[in-house]
Amino acid sequence: MKQKSMHSADKEIRINDRKKLTQTKYQKVDNIIRQRLIDNVWKPGDILPSEIQLAAELNVSQGTVRKALNDMVAEHLLFRQQGIGTFVSEHTERRALFLYFSIVGNDGTRILPESTILSCEEKLPSPLEQARLELNDGEMVVRFHRIRYFDNISTIIETICLPLEHFPGFGSEMEPPNNLFRFYQLSYGITIAKAEEHLKAVSASAEEATILNIDEGTPMLEIDRVARMLDGRPVEWRVSHCDTRNYKYISERG
Amino acid sequence: MKQKSMHSADKEIRINDRKKLTQTKYQKVDNIIRQRLIDNVWKPGDILPSEIQLAAELNVSQGTVRKALNDMVAEHLLFRQQGIGTFVSEHTERRALFLYFSIVGNDGTRILPESTILSCEEKLPSPLEQARLELNDGEMVVRFHRIRYFDNISTIIETICLPLEHFPGFGSEMEPPNNLFRFYQLSYGITIAKAEEHLKAVSASAEEATILNIDEGTPMLEIDRVARMLDGRPVEWRVSHCDTRNYKYISERG
């Protein structure tokens, strides 16, 4: 009765599709699962129901569920292990290193640098901060600075700005840890899903030069990055200034 | 007779798989098609046989061919148009702009800059050039310099090094055009399939400062890139120095 013949079921769904501008079944499945990640129904590290269970629940075939899941695996939102199941991705050290940290040693060595917080304050955003984080008038931000070290040598200065709305009490209870994305996820339920980085070459300011113990005017790589959560809203604006004499930024193309 | 039952055909193939360390059918199909691209059996712009024809030729199902083709579409080697067919990708202006050129205006505008060749010579490679291009001892290179202009304002200085073996007579017959990748493809049958970029911040040398009409020591973004062809061998080493005061390098993450 539920699904007597393929033909009638298809037609029924297609009528819905027209309302939603030709959304396919696997896109619907994708959106349902995505929404459950946004709503924290399934949390990072959780195992999802098997393909067969999902297919039964959503009244589609296993192949349709599979296509939706594989699409999300390609976006790094999920990962799969043959013989075990499908899991929600976590912001582990390894993921931070390979997905969201592009600075490596001149020889290609990948290390996530240690960090020290310099200052932290809650403020009304500057016009630029408000624009980058797409905030409404009057919404507050948390802004802080930190230095990052490779092998105890200070190399990067970061200025990080967060919408206070999503990070209540940030920095007041405890020192934010080195892996911020993991901290956002564990303490605030916010998963970073993608980011766009803008790079320029700039000169070290007098202040930066003092902090990093380098000459004023030394060329530095500026990485200007807005990170977004699962629903696409921006949740972090970070500007990093990096001394690239012993390190480099890497990017694959094609 | 050819394929009487699914079971026996599967077993036969699986024996071959064990020899090749468990290569799947769609991977074999992928490799066959990839090799035909390398061998220029199907050239850029060509339309491939339909999925059904390929499936019949290779003795697999349409779904297996589809998976192989879709994997190659994800690598930008092919593209598909519903109702028409599957095509071999070309290095068009548009592809160069979105896939292999990451410099945009401060407002995000994408333009491919014009170029002027400064000098061009055939030489024995420096040790660094030999290493980057993975050349054997004694193999020659073509090295040339060019300036690139946005709106007639010189902004980028490039040093480009090519293995002479793959580019006989390069630069001697005619001035290489602005879109080099397209030129490599049309004139030498070499398709660039991927590239790795290494970025640093450096200071403008006296020579660069003169050529670009900027101050010596101005911070410049250095883009060090090795481009590889379909079989993975390196065919171009390019170092670009870019004045990023009015432009920026962009990169998507996640």
Next chain:
DNA sequence: CAGTGGTCTAGACCACGCG
């Protein structure tokens, strides 16, 4: 051993582009 994801097949219908 049972259960999971991974591969492969066969066949249906749809959306699209073209003649």
Next chain:
DNA sequence: GCGTGGTCTAGACCACTGG
């Protein structure tokens, strides 16, 4: 109308994991 790729289904067997 026909052929293309795109979606969807159903069912088979494989490879892997863990009890």
